[in-house]
Amino acid sequence: MINTNNNIQYKCEARFLNVKSRKHLSPIKHQKTNFFIADIFNNLTFQDDIASMEHPLFALKAGDTKDRLYQHGNITIQVKPTSIGLATIHDKDIWIYCISKLMQAIYEEKEISRTVHFTIYDYLITTNRHTSGSDYNRAKDALERLSGTRITTNIETAKTKEAHGFGLIDAWRVVEEKDGRMVRVSVTLPDWLYRSVTSKQVLTISPNYFRLRKPLDRRIYELARKHCGNQTEWKIGLKLLYKKTGSTEPIRNFRIGIKSLVATNELPDYNVSYDLNNDIVIFTNK
Numbered sequence: 001m002i003n004t005n006n007n008i009q010y011k012c013e014a015r016f017l018n019v020k021s022r023k024h025l026s027p028i029k030h031q032k033t034n035f036f037i038a039d040i041f042n043n044l045t046f047q048d049d050i051a052s053m054e055h056p057l058f059a060l061k062a063g064d065t066k067d068r069l070y071q072h073g074n075i076t077i078q079v080k081p082t083s084i085g086l087a088t089i090h091d092k093d094i095w096i097y098c099i100s101k102l103m104q105a106i107y108e109e110k111e112i113s114r115t116v117h118f119t120i121y122d123y124l125i126t127t128n129r130h131t132s133g134s135d136y137n138r139a140k141d142a143l144e145r146l147s148g149t150r151i152t153t154n155i156e157t158a159k160t161k162e163a164h165g166f167g168l169i170d171a172w173r174v175v176e177e178k179d180g181r182m183v184r185v186s187v188t189l190p191d192w193l194y195r196s197v198t199s200k201q202v203l204t205i206s207p208n209y210f211r212l213r214k215p216l217d218r219r220i221y222e223l224a225r226k227h228c229g230n231q232t233e234w235k236i237g238l239k240l241l242y243k244k245t246g247s248t249e250p251i252r253n254f255r256i257g258i259k260s261l262v263a264t265n266e267l268p269d270y271n272v273s274y275d276l277n278n279d280i281v282i283f284t285n286k
Contacts, residue, residue, distance in 0.1 A: 024266040025211045030125050046209065047103045047202040048096050049193060051155050053222040056246025057168070059086035060215040070246060075155060082148030084141070087168050089215045091142040093127045095168065096205070098187050102197050112198075114170070115188045123185070128210040136182045143172045143187070155192075166190040203229070206268035216257050217267065219245045224270045224283040233284040238274075241281050 052058070055077055056070055063085045070077040079086060098116040105112045120139055124131050129139075152165040171188040189197075196202070203225055212218045223244055228234035236244075242254045258281055261272045273282045 208268035
């Protein structure tokens, strides 16, 4: 007599093993080969704000120009793009870099404001980007999308809950050399985010977050970091995880992405497993 449950399990495992595994982490582009670069890496602990880790404020696809509405429980988020598209989760690196700079200043008991100043070279190096002219231009495009994307939400930060709209950044300014090369940048964060930072509603993230190639992987890491944290494990139904990521891809593609993460085990900080029978994704702390 054939054991039906074992047969089903075997077929599920066979399908899982047939998923093509692609590298999820890009190489480290800048080795710590001199004191200057080592200083950038060693002194800055990367921080992300809890609210945007929990809720999908950023698009996972470049060039997305559709209005988006996300509702979960009593939280409502409406996102409106610019003509060049919604700010993406790769654009969010500027947010993370600014938050990290502010938190560093707070730890060092320095005076801070909503405006963060930095050199574009430091930003590119620290977030594992190349430093060619096109990379400088892409950073400028990211600032445009962050400034133009409008969020209307009732998310609570620093125990303050209000329905209001804001840009992902309030303003930005770039100082350029005569050859047009960007040198220094000033970014003014929205009050909503600044409140979150000053009340320390942030979490430390892995530097390897910036090595994750796929937007979906970055979003999944954020959710794992927020919910698993330092706990042993976090379980979530695949459909709910799909909703929380804000993915606009068909759920079958999302499922393939999860299987690929399981196969490569390249998600920073967390192991990922997938219970096929119950459609549950399990994150365990590495």
